[in-house]
Amino acid sequence: MSEPNEPDQPERDEGKADKGQTRRVRKLGDRISEARHLRGLVRDPDLQAVEMERSGRRTLVGLWFFLALGLVFTTAGVQRFLAGKTTMADPLWWAAWTVEPMFAGLLIVLLNFEAVILSHGIEPDHDWWSRLKHVLLASTMAMNVIPQVMPLVSSSWGEFNPGSAAVHAIIPVIVYGIAEVIPVIQARQRAVILAAYEAADATAPPPAEPAPPAPPKPPEPVAGTAPPKPSESAAGTATREQRTAEIPKAISKGPKLPPPMAQAVQSAFARAQQEGREFTAGDVNAVIKVAPDLAEQIVASYTQPTNGHALA
Structure with missing residues (x-):
């Protein structure tokens, strides 16, 4: 009886794994991957501000368009009320066309400023603020409605x-309502954008502290000139590091010591120099354990002149 063919087993397993990878599964997987990438972008405050600006712009364009249509209708009604039976030869006939745009312009200017202060959390709590808006609305409505109800009076x-009487009464109210809503939309739009940026700033990590400036490098000496001599005050305030740097790092004459022991002896010699006392064999024996005669040789290598110059 022949044994099963082992190389064919991975191929069958791979076929089983790919059996469920249908077109719908792959499409759903692509959508899930796209959603994961979009999740971080949707929370970005800059993207939220752009989307809010775009949506608010479309809304405001539509409102301004219908507001303009309403003003055309109310302007014709006001002009008919003021002009009466005058003809185009009369200046009053032409001046009557400017009354309603003037009323509407004043109302829009007031409401735009109201939108700005509302976005900062301040309300126009003055009495004449509301009175002036109500006077403008009542004047427009009266001049549009009175010509329509005059047949009832006569x-x-x-x-x-x-x-016609109902339309002339409703359209001024609609125009006034649109003029009231436009500033509110602008204020709410600004409030949403500011809230998104405040939330992002609250979760942002604190800014890193700037690194301290590097100390200035000393000027390099010019070739051919001697370096300046240090003043007495500078010589009197030499630091421990400067004095330690003057100690010889290697001894040309004397016993040869391993590097760790030589380093320990140099440190003991530096302490003796800093304390202003003589370097002795006791200082050597305090850091390394050597014979007394060898300790004397080490002290002599530090204190006796070498090549005509003292090491100490």
Whole structure:
């Protein structure tokens, strides 16, 4: 009986693993990967600000368009009320066209400023702020409605049109409402953007402290000139590191010691120099254990002149 073919087993396992990888599964996997990448971008405050600006711009464009249409209708009604039976030859006929745009312009200017202060959490709590807006609305509504109800006053019931009277009463209210909503949208839009940036700043890590500036390098001596001599005050304030640097690091004459022992002897000699006392064999024996005669030789190598110059 022949044994099963072992190399074919991984191929069968691989076929089983790929059996469930359908087109729908791959598509859902791609969507999940895309969602994972978008999750971090959606929380970005800059992206939130861009999306809010785009959405707010579309909304404001639509509101301004319909506000302009409403102003055209109310302006015609106000002009008819003020001009009366005058003709185009009368300046009053032309001046009547400017009254309603003036009222609407004043209302829009007030509401735009109100949007700015509302975005900073401040409300216009002055009495005349609301009174002026109500006067502008009432004036526009009255000048649009009065010509429509005049047939009722003169008992000319056949000339009265209820639909026209209702439209002339409703459209000024709609125009006023749109003018009120536009600043509110601008204020809320600004508040959302500021809140997103404040939340991002609250979770951001603190800024790293700047590194201290590097000490200035001493000027290099010019070739051919002698280095300046240190003053007495500078010589009197020499630091321990400067005095230690003057100690010879290697002895040209004397017993040869291993590097650790030589380093220990140099440190003992440096302490004796800093304390202003004589370097003795006791200092040598305090750091390394050697014979007395060898300790004397080590002391002599530090204190006796070498090549005509003293080492100490």
